[in-house]
Amino acid sequence: MLGLKCMEKKPLEELKGPLGGGSLPPDEKTKKETLKLLRDLMKIPSVSGEEKKIGFFLKERLAENFKVKVQKVGNRANILAVIGKPKLLLTAHMDTVPGKLKIYEDTNFVYGRGSCDAKGTIASMITAAESAAGKGLRDFGLLFDVDEENNFEGIKKAINTVKPEFIVVGEPSSMRLINGQKGLLQLKLTEEGKSAPASMPSAGKSAINSIVFDIQSLLKLKLPVSRYLGKTTLNVGRIEGGKAPNVVADFASATVDIRTIGKNKAVIRQVRKAVGKAKLSVEMDFSPVFTDALELSRKLGIKTGVMPYFTEMYFWNKLAKTVVFGPGDYRYAHASSEKIQKKQLLNAVRVYFDIIKSSCSI
Ligand SMILES: [Zn+2]
Numbered sequence: 001m002l003g004l005k006c007m008e009k010k011p012l013e014e015l016k017g018p019l020g021g022g023s024l025p026p027d028e029k030t031k032k033e034t035l036k037l038l039r040d041l042m043k044i045p046s047v048s049g050e051e052k053k054i055g056f057f058l059k060e061r062l063a064e065n066f067k068v069k070v071q072k073v074g075n076r077a078n079i080l081a082v083i084g085k086p087k088l089l090l091t092a093h094m095d096t097v098p099g100k101l102k103i104y105e106d107t108n109f110v111y112g113r114g115s116c117d118a119k120g121t122i123a124s125m126i127t128a129a130e131s132a133a134g135k136g137l138r139d140f141g142l143l144f145d146v147d148e149e150n151n152f153e154g155i156k157k158a159i160n161t162v163k164p165e166f167i168v169v170g171e172p173s174s175m176r177l178i179n180g181q182k183g184l185l186q187l188k189l190t191e192e193g194k195s196a197p198a199s200m201p202s203a204g205k206s207a208i209n210s211i212v213f214d215i216q217s218l219l220k221l222k223l224p225v226s227r228y229l230g231k232t233t234l235n236v237g238r239i240e241g242g243k244a245p246n247v248v249a250d251f252a253s254a255t256v257d258i259r260t261i262g263k264n265k266a267v268i269r270q271v272r273k274a275v276g277k278a279k280l281s282v283e284m285d286f287s288p289v290f291t292d293a294l295e296l297s298r299k300l301g302i303k304t305g306v307m308p309y310f311t312e313m314y315f316w317n318k319l320a321k322t323v324v325f326g327p328g329d330y331r332y333a334h335a336s337s338e339k340i341q342k343k344q345l346l347n348a349v350r351v352y353f354d355i356i357k358s359s360c361s362i
Helices: 028-042 052-062 115-134 153-158 207-219 264-275 294-300 342-359
Strands: 067-073 076-083 088-093 109-111 140-145 166-169 177-181 183-192 233-241 251-260 279-286 304-307 321-324 339-341
Touching: 028 052, 028 109, 028 115, 028 342, 052 067, 052 076, 052 115, 052 140, 067 153, 076 153, 088 115, 088 342, 109 115, 109 342, 115 140, 115 339, 115 342, 140 153, 166 342, 177 294, 183 207, 183 264, 207 233, 207 251, 207 264, 251 264, 264 279, 294 342, 339 342
Parallel strands: 088 140, 088 166, 166 321, 177 304
Antiparallel strands: 067 076, 076 140, 109 339, 177 321, 183 251, 183 279, 233 251
């Protein structure tokens, strides 16, 4: 992780204004092909755990132009496609969140599950890579992994099999070059009590009362704020506890999701202090990420920015310099109104092509 001083980072509220630079937009044939490919990808449901079919589709498609490697992850697989010795890796996840949505389109948008997160990105990356390969560019690769929306099983395997010098993670970034993201901390609090009949609560000790008290303390915490990554956010996403309404609860737990902007350890200390005697276990602990993308930003004529959501940038950035870039507005990802703007989808083909061209040899 690099220090703050050498970064060009924009606060979230500054993520607006025109995008520029790059080469000419893709030709009509490539545009049609990208939209067709997106529709084909969306027709294959691929909720995390059920990516076998889409993996097979991607393998067949990529084998037309690239050397393809299938990496098994349980009963599904990551698909790696390379040409030459990859210095650059374009990668995106092939799984989606659950919830089937109707697939349709109008003049400006394509609607449906996966359109924005992240099948639009996959379609743009593939047609850009095919154009680049057709023009004789080599030494780059594509990797489409599984389980990103669940437990990151795909990337945990993939990361040991490639050694690129530069990585672009495709996620909806509204066409911004993302060089920073918040960290992710999931903490589970557990309280133990003493059961007693509900008619005599004073004979027991309610773990539910304790956990409610803990949650109230957590919601009052003053968590760190960063000029670039914004506020630390806290969400109590799950509470469990008790056996029956007529019994004083001897057990209760709460799981808290915190999106961090600084040192995770400092936040854990704050939480520990706030919850007193509750047992605290760390379920997930991923630090925020910053990387230097000034040179690429200048080359592409695209401004850098940071995003509040967690991506596989966290893992890739340990291996090589990583940025996030993709078509689509992340506010529509995971939503029942999921959609992607066609203009962004097609402009992304041009940007991915330019990235390949600027980092790869002929
Ligand atoms: Zn995604």
